[in-house]
Amino acid sequence: MVQGWDVPEGRPARGARWLRALWRNVPAGPYRVGCEAGAAVPAGDGVPLLTDHYFPLADGASPTKADAFPTLLVRSPYGRGVPWAALYGILFAEQGFHVVVQSCRGTGGSGGDFHLWRNEAADGRAAVAWLRTRPWFTGALGTIGPSYLGYVQWALAADPPPELRAMVVQVGLHDPYAYFHAGGAVHLENALVSGIGMAHQHRGTGPFLRAALRLRRWLPHAHRQPTPYTSGPAAELPWLAEALARTDADDPYWRGASAERTATRLTVPTCLIGGWQDVFLDQTLAQYRRLRRAGCESALLVGDWTHTGALREGWPEVFAESLGWLRAQLGGEPDGLRRTPVRVHVGGDGGGWRDLPHWPPPPGDAAGPWHLTAGGGLGRSVPDGAAPVGEFRHDPGDPTPSLGGPALSRGAGRRDNRALEARTDVLTFTGPALAGPREVLGEVAARLRITATGAHGTPPEGPFDVFARLCDVDARGRSVNVCDGLVRVRGGTAQPLAVHVPMAATAHRFAAGHRVRLQVSGGAFPRYALPPGAHGAGPVRIALHPGSTLQLP
Template sequence: MTSAAHDAASRPAWTPPKGKPPLSARILRATWRGLPAARHAVGREPGLEVPAADGSPLLTDHYFPRSPGDFPTLLVLSPYGRGVPWSPMYGVLFAEQGFHVVLQSCRGTGGSGGRFDLWRNEAADGHATVAWLREQPWFDGRLGTVGPSYLGYVQWALALDPPPELKAMAVQMGLHDPYDLFHADGVPRLENALAVGVGMTYQHQGTAAFARATLRLQRRLRAITGARPLRSGHLTTLAQEVPWLEDVLTHPDAEDPYWRGASTADAAERLTVPTSLVTGWHDTLADQTFAQYDRLRRAGCRTALLVGPWTHTSALQRGWPEVFTESLGWLRAQLCDDPSGLRSAPVRVHMGGANTWRELDDWPSSPAATTSWFPTTERHLTRQPPTGSAPVASFVHDPADPTPSLGGPLLSRTAGPRDNAALERRKDVVTFTGPALAEPVEILGPVSARLSVVTDTGHADVFARLCDVDAKGRSTNVCDGTARVRTTGRTPAAVTVPMSSTAHRFAAGHRIRWQISGGAHPRFARNPGTGEPALEATELSPVRITLHTDSVLLLPGTWPEVPADTP
């Protein structure tokens, strides 16, 4: 008798209950198209109480195939409730494909006991749930995890010390570093922080409560993000005190003891559990996904990566058929020994500007060289390095009228690629544009900028963006990033701005554009220009930012020679 057969024979008999998935889940499931056909009817055990690490009851719904036989188990731990959309997207869809699905509310959410404390209890509670699973008659020892966003964080937390039953992970648009979710080089990611606060506070209370809170945030966003001091503004949105939100925003230093133990990056550095990663080019957590992919590959862990033309939320909407199919194929391969759903290459990325998909052996596809582009006083981009350092452009950023954010990796419906024309007409935005391309050029990999700047107050932020300008002059954002600047006197300060990664094709006749400003508000909290912390400042000071010619835009890959015409 095989070990698996012996384990099955030794488990007590289990009689599936007669419960059905909730009507809302069945209705939503019926509306989806482009998904694999169901293999099994689905049953549900709702409201099971699983003891957390401290004994608090964690409310859990168990979805299962209504068919005889053993099936692997998927663990889905959520702070957003167990109703729509999680019940149909994870409970129903994966159960009908042949998995037990344990959909559980994190402590302090969705009716579970205890108090929710961002990131601090997930590892212990995950292990407590696995201990409970071992006692269930339907659990056959094959365990996988799946889920997006914070549901990805709980997967990484469990993987810090993976239980022996854990055989596969599918992390979708996943979080592993809470600090990076809320700050970029010390600059608060303000709009996303508010959206996370609303989601964590209200989504587990039901669709109606979450919708009302989201609309309230949209209506009051300008007043909230313009409040002085800023730290008091979120209270009018959330209508209740959320201590952890104020805590994360008022600790902008990554080395602050407050953040100790928050990141689960270490899990990927030693993991052997096969892991699938999914993100989108305009996902606010894309950089975290790329960082974990790199760690997993260096650790020798079996890994797959899918990057689509999505934002954090659209990946679970219009991108859901692709995301679901990717995760299903991976989990079935690792847990059911069925590799039929795996693609031939470990990496699949969507090429922006071309609307095509590309399969690669790795990401980036090779240790890419970089091509340097330099600004000129005529607002052009050139491949010719400057002979020295001299002022090339100067503009004033006024925090009382901050440069607005437009598109990019946000958690709101305004995320993604946008026409930047109105933004680029502002006096506090400078652009440098390259010549028209004689042939298409592709870039695949990380983009960054090294800026040489002087500020008159000594305190500023810089925001850098790569845009694709088409033959009609439409400028569309590709990727971007921000960094904090500290200067003394008239000596230029060198600052590196990570601008995320991309896979993008610039078509023949298009031009590359480098856009620079002093911020992107309210995506990032405005820099008051005074040296005060962004959340505490009550006084605002305009700051003049002067860019020097030895600044450089670094694009991955080797570019062909381009004509010397002017834009």
């Protein structure tokens, strides 16, 4: 089926014009764009994978003319329409690329059943085999895409075809297990939002919005469900319910799911793009570390974006970075490459873009332990005494709510935390006003010494959670989250237990007069599901003891 050679007169063009109005800094390319839609590309087992082909119109050429344009492969479980047709099909085709947008198995009209990870490597290879039969395919191939569209790139790169010469992984993942279960807790809200997107986005705006509204109404009450990841919206998606129920990383279900080893031996030049408030930030930085150790040509760009923000307000920078990388690797135009491999946006007052020779940079002047002290203090000196420096009571019947941070829902990113910190189940430890600006660039963590008691004053029988968050407090008292993390503690103890809470990496500048704050609580619901057995269980009282510290890079 041909949708029309000249897309500017067809339906996708409206999306392109909308993008032009929204992102005026995205440059227009020199080519008009044609589109051949709905090709049924056979997978290795014969299952049809629906595929659209966007191409530059050079001198009135048809899509069968073998022009010297490289090819980009985009494989998506979210359909091939909005926003992928405009973001990749049109914007990159008008810059001189053939762009092939394909719906993953079981999504967007493609045949077969969707599985979270098992089919992507083989189906990607089948797509490349089909490309070899196209008269316009020159043998110069790149891959590009965000989120799960990044995972399919890592799956293909595990055994890369010889034509693969460049990858651009934008806010993407390589390890599905870590996305759902890192820290030991089910990442409930993000998992369900992802599942709803995969199940409904390709069906049109109406079905997607109705499903999203059902989820929004159900989530605030999910803590009343014994197993919220196998009931409600998750029950409608068997593949998602199974992934969430398989909480053990050693479960055979997850064997072969992670593509982390791919980066340790990859030779395909790879550009990684992340966001400080992105749900996949940890995976993006881990990918970069492995690529650099392997000696693979690579670049890293991290903006002050959420996951979806990278494709909205961050798109001009993301597009420019992606286009420059692809032109250099596929078209022999190195002028678009940066002189340094790393570029990050430093948040906070007085921050901005920073080019770096490597990540992370050397420790800054805020580096080292900041000690938690009684009365909610945070300082560089070791506190005296043995009494707890603070304690709180976490009630599963009224769980501490999640606010902002790396989430897929509305309200993600940096938020004013004052209302959250006013709750009695949230502790804050705040340092003195800074005499001068201090920068924090690198991995942040909390090292806490805790005891926990249940309803009868004995250690709780089941697991409990510890959530920690770094905040920037301005002169007016406004507390804004910088980075955070959660770990699940398996069982209580009457003696102080050392608990390490990774809080992700950041690049943030605390301005003069601002204060550093550590926030500690027993969870962040519904971003993280409550521990098994917490439904109907009594409250847990958690005490923090001297020796608890905030670790800044």
